[in-house]
């Protein structure tokens with residue numbers, strides 16, 4: 343599939359001397375959802391701002407749909423929709439005018455059918471004549487998305503779409519993103535909520551201290567780096583694990599009612615079979631066993647900590 347965004351050797355040194363981006367390379371395929379995951383201050387907003395032409399890069403190249411963001415700024419920018427972190431909307435303007443003006447700003451001709459389609463897809467059609475100030479926080483966020491889609495961009499940036507919103511609103515934003523994906527919009531979202539990346543992204547890029555630590559297909563990442571946990575419920579609680587088990591990295595949890603065993607899915611042997619035999623030999627009777635894949639959160643924390651040590 344063709345790439346819609348190409349970033350090569352991107353550097354940003356702010357006037358303060360702070361290096362916010364350090365040799366970033368990234369290629370985004372048309373139609374995918376990429377989550378740019380990183381802790382506070384990692385450089386996510388700086389990266390988006392450069393692609394959108396709001397911040398000047400110190401070095402490197404960025405092209406959107408084949409257009410260089412500096413030499414062919416207008417053509418590149420026309421392909422991008424940006425949903426900023428902060429809600430900045432004119433309170434007395436109607437929803438309809440917000441999207442109509444935004445389309446006009448990009449020099450696009452009037453297309454009421456497209457705007458209706460965008461508003462309907464974001465469940466805002468009934469609110470088209472309402473003023474922005476009358477809307478709930480969740481609706482205002484959706485208006486920001488509608489505004490960003492008004493000029494028919496091919497790529498949409500969502501900068502921390504759910505920062506500071508409650509769990510319910512976060513879920514409804516995820517549904518909106520899912521709907522946009524179904525319409526073929528390429529989406530790059532920044533987040534420091536791992537749960538968010540895990541839920542909606544096709545690929546995950548991890549950024550820390552201005553460097554991309556990895557970019558990988560979500561499922562493959564979880565598979566490659568994933569550890570599994572085996573939780574063994576005991577029939578009777580025990581006070582301590584026999585010494586030979588401590589060496590295997592077993593942990594006694596839930597006040598002696600369960601044992602936790604972490605194993606690597608990539609190894610030639612998991613060690614589960616011998617563990618179960620050994621437990622039986624010690625007279626430990628099992629009640630139930632369950633396995634769990636480690637979450638992206640554990641993978642992420644592992645990566646960022648590895649980088650810092």
Ligand SMILES: Nc1ncnc2c1ncn2[C@@H]1O[C@H](COP(=O)(O)OP(=O)(O)OP(=O)(O)O)[C@@H](O)[C@H]1O
Nearest residue numbers: 356358360362380381382383384385386387388389
């Ligand atoms: N205008 C600026 N001048 C100097 N330093 C800046 C400027 N803007 C950002 N920075 C610094 O660059 C680094 C990256 O900031 P950026 O906002 O890109 O990070 P982020 O990953 O988006 O963080 P957050 O998740 O907190 O939004 C930070 O250390 C920040 O303090």
